Amino acid sequence: xxxxxxxxxxxxxxxxxxxxxxxxxxxxxxxxxxxxxxxxxxxxxxxxxxxxxxxxxxxxxxxxxxxxxxxxxxxxxxxxxxxxxxxxxxxxxxxxxxxxxxxxxxxxxxxxxxxxxxxxxxxxxxxxxxxxxxxxxxxxxxxxxxxxxxxxxxxxxxxxxxxxxxxxxxxxxxxxxxxxxxxxxxxxxxxxxxxxxxxx
Numbered sequence: 001x002x003x004x005x006x007x008x009x010x011x012x013x014x015x016x017x018x019x020x021x022x023x024x025x026x027x028x029x030x031x032x033x034x035x036x037x038x039x040x041x042x043x044x045x046x047x048x049x050x051x052x053x054x055x056x057x058x059x060x061x062x063x064x065x066x067x068x069x070x071x072x073x074x075x076x077x078x079x080x081x082x083x084x085x086x087x088x089x090x091x092x093x094x095x096x097x098x099x100x101x102x103x104x105x106x107x108x109x110x111x112x113x114x115x116x117x118x119x120x121x122x123x124x125x126x127x128x129x130x131x132x133x134x135x136x137x138x139x140x141x142x143x144x145x146x147x148x149x150x151x152x153x154x155x156x157x158x159x160x161x162x163x164x165x166x167x168x169x170x171x172x173x174x175x176x177x178x179x180x181x182x183x184x185x186x187x188x189x190x191x192x193x194x195x196x197x198x199x200x
Contacts, residue, residue: 009054017150024146028138081109088120104165141183147176
């Protein structure tokens with residue numbers, strides 16, 4: 001797994017999403033023995049060290065080739081609105097495929113009443129609440145939410161770049177989004193499957 005993670009980082013730095021997924025999986029899995037727990041945490045530490053080594057040339061290349069300030073320097077409020085609006089747009093794309101395109105530079109929200117900002121705010125609250133609920137219960141679903149959130153983090157414009165909305169970025173978000181939805185539906189579907197047995 002460590003070798004595969006290293007190769008994945010060399011192919012695309014977004015493979016770093018595996019680190020929060022692994023961390024949440026370790027928490028949710030709750031390994032039985034102390035030795036097993038320490039071994040798994042040690043592996044997580046190795047992965048973080050590998051990522052740190054991969055980030056150095058990646059950040060140098062990003063600063064030279066990929067980094068771009070958005071049209072005007074943004075203040076904290078503008079950045080918060082923009083990040084929330086991107087959450088809203090990716091939620092719509094991941095759920096319906098509406099708005100999917102190769103390159104997209106949408107207009108940034110200028111008001112707190114912007115519908116994309118409000119959609120992203122509500123979506124982030126719902127996902128965060130569900131993820132924390134699953135994490136507190138050490139459920140496998142939490143790992144998939146970590147995958148979805150970690151997949152979005154690189155395009156959240158914390159480090160601004162041109163064309164933050166693109167179909168290729170969904171590749172890192174969709175596995176977590178789909179996996180979390182399927183795991184969340186497992187218990188209700190199992191209850192429906194057992195329902196005929198309860199009938200007289």
